[in-house]
Amino acid sequence: MKIDTISKKCIKPSSATPHHLQYFKLSDHHRRFPDHHTNLTFFYPAESIITDHASNFALKSNLLQQSLSQTLTLYYPFAGRFQNEDIIICNDDGILFIEARTDTPLSDFLNQPDPNLMCNIHKHLVPTHADAKAEADAGKTVEISISNGSMILLKFILFGCGGTAISVSISHKITDLASIVTFFRSWSSSCFHVRSSHNTNGLSTDVQIVEPDLNFIGQTITAGPDSTSSAKPVLSYALSGTKSIAKRFFFSPSKIEQLKTKIISAIEKSEQDHQHHYRLSRVDVVVALIWKCALAAASTSKKDGHHNQTFRPSVLLYAMNIRPRIIPPLPETCIGYLACQFYMMVEKESDLELHELANKLVATKAHAKEVGEKFQGDHDQQVGFEAIMKYFEEERIEFMKNLLKKKDVLFYICSSFCRSSLLEADFGWGKPLWVINSSDNENLLINTIVLLDTKVIGAVEVLVTFGEEEMSAFECNEELLQFATVNPNII
Incomplete structure (x- = not known):
C-alpha cells in the first residue's frame, strides 16, 4: 500500500496555558514509567451520500484540527514536552498532526487481511517521531521541528473509497487505556460542537464536553527549567531478541x-x-x-x-x-x-x-x-x-x-x-x-x-x-x- 503525505502540522492549544501552570511535576508513580508509546488506529467507513471524497476529507480534517486545538486547552500537559523523568514543561509546543491519503480502498485493506497486517498498519498508518524529524531535517518549517518530542502524534488518512482512519501514537508514561478513551471522548464531543458552530442553520448540540481530572498525573510547581530528575524508571519491557x-x-x-x-x-x-x-x-x-x-x-x-x-x-x-x-x-x-x-x-x-x-x-x-x-x-x-x-x-x-x-x-x-x-x-x-x-x-x-x-x-x-x-x-x-x-x- 502506497501512502502519500498531504501535510504536517503542529496543533497547539487554542488558548495559551497560563504561566503559573507551566511546570508540571509528575507523581512518584508516574516517574517510574518509561516514555514508550501506545499505538491505536480507528477505521471509519465512507459516507454513502458523499461523492467528492477529497473535499469531504479536507472538511473533516479541519474539524478534527480545530476541535483538537480546543481539547488541548483541557489537556494542556499533553501539548508540552518532558524535560526529564520528573517534569513536563507545559509551553504549548503542541502535537504533530499528519494528513495522508492512499488510493487503496478500505475494503481491500480490511476484507482480506494479510498475515502481517499489524506490522503493515504500523509501517504505513501509525505516525512516528521519524515523520517529524524528516521534515525538520529537510528544513521545510520551524513549526515541524518543534513537534519532535510530541507526547501525541496523529495521522488522518483518506482511503480510495472515501473511508478514513485516525491513527494515534500517545505516550504511555502519563496515559493508560482509560485516559486515551477519555481524551478521545473529549476530542469527539468538541468536534461535534465545532461542527455545530459551522452549521448555517444555527443548530446546536447537546453533547457535553468531557473534562479531565489531571491531578493524578502530578501537580503544578514553580520550579524553573533547571530542575533535574532524581527518579529513574524502574519498569521496562525487553524487545524481542529474535524475529x-x-x-x-x-x-x-x-x-x-x-x-x-x-x-x-x-x-x-x-x-x-x-x-x-x-x-x-x-x-x-x-x-x-x-x-x-x-x-x-x-x-x-x-x-x-x-x-x-x-x-x-x-x-x-x-x-x-x-x-x-x-x-x-x-x-x-x-x-x-x-x-x-x-x-x-x-x-x-x-x-x-x-x-x-x-x-x-x-x-x-x-x-x-x-x-x-x-x-x-x-x-x-x-x-x-x-x-x-x-x-x-x-x-x-x-x-x-x-x-x-x-x-x-x-x-x-x-x-x-x-x-x-x-x-x-x-x-x-x-x-x-x-x-x-x-x-x-x-x-x-x-x-x-x-x-x-x-x-x-x-x-x-x-x-x-x-x-x-x-x-x-x-x-x-x-x-x-x-x-x-x-x-x-x-x-
Whole structure:
C-alpha cells in the first residue's frame, strides 16, 4: 500500500496555558514509567451520500484540527514536552498532526487481511517521531521541528473509497487505556460542537464536553527549567531478541460460551476451592486458553537448535485498571497511568489445566479488590491511590526477588482493551468499523497478548506476538483452533 503525505502540522492549544501552570511535576508513580508509546488506529467507513471524497476529507480534517486545538486547552500537559523523568514543561509546543491519503480502498485493506497486517498498519498508518524529524531535517518549517518530542502524534488518512482512519501514537508514561478513551471522548464531543458552530442553520448540540481530572498525573510547581530528575524508571519491557510475528485470532460469542462452560465444568469436577469461578469473564477464559497454548508452543519449539520438550515455569504480567478498585471508585475521567501490573506464575506442569489458569486470573482480580477495600475510608483519593500503588509496588519487588532465584522463566505481557468504548469514538461521521493496536516487527515486544472488542457484541479479538518458532506451533494448536478463528476478514 502506497501512502502519500498531504501535510504536517503542529496543533497547539487554542488558548495559551497560563504561566503559573507551566511546570508540571509528575507523581512518584508516574516517574517510574518509561516514555514508550501506545499505538491505536480507528477505521471509519465512507459516507454513502458523499461523492467528492477529497473535499469531504479536507472538511473533516479541519474539524478534527480545530476541535483538537480546543481539547488541548483541557489537556494542556499533553501539548508540552518532558524535560526529564520528573517534569513536563507545559509551553504549548503542541502535537504533530499528519494528513495522508492512499488510493487503496478500505475494503481491500480490511476484507482480506494479510498475515502481517499489524506490522503493515504500523509501517504505513501509525505516525512516528521519524515523520517529524524528516521534515525538520529537510528544513521545510520551524513549526515541524518543534513537534519532535510530541507526547501525541496523529495521522488522518483518506482511503480510495472515501473511508478514513485516525491513527494515534500517545505516550504511555502519563496515559493508560482509560485516559486515551477519555481524551478521545473529549476530542469527539468538541468536534461535534465545532461542527455545530459551522452549521448555517444555527443548530446546536447537546453533547457535553468531557473534562479531565489531571491531578493524578502530578501537580503544578514553580520550579524553573533547571530542575533535574532524581527518579529513574524502574519498569521496562525487553524487545524481542529474535524475529517476532504478530497475528490475530477471533473468538465468537458462542465459542467463548463453550470455552467458559468447559472451564466451569472442570472446576466443578476438581477438588479445589472454586469460589471464584462463577465470576469468570470472557477475558478470563480467553486469556487462560491463550496462555496455555503459548506454553505448549514454547515447549515444542526449538531452543539452541534442539527441540525443547522440558516444562518451563511461566509468569503472566497482567495490567489492571485501578480506578474501579478504589473505594469509593475513581471516575474514568481521572487521567494518568492509573493501572498496575499484576504477576501470576505457573511453577508446575500440573498447573497448566485451563481451569487452574482461569482461577489464577480471577483470584488476582479478587486480590486487587481486597487491597482497595483495605484502604477504604481515605478521604483524599489521591492519597489512597498512592498508598495502593505503593502496596502493589512492594508486592512486585518481593515477587521479583523470589523470581530471580528461578531459572529459564517464560514471561508474557497481557493487556485487555475490552469494554473500553474505543468503538464508540464518533466524530460526527459514524463509529469506527475496527480499532487495532499495532507495532512494527522491528519493535515488537516478545510474548505479548492484547484483547480487543469487535463490532460483534460479546466477541473478542486477540493479537499475540511470539517468536517465529513459537508462532508456528501456536497457530496450529488443536485446542486453540476449537475456539478461535485465525485472522478472519474484518468487514
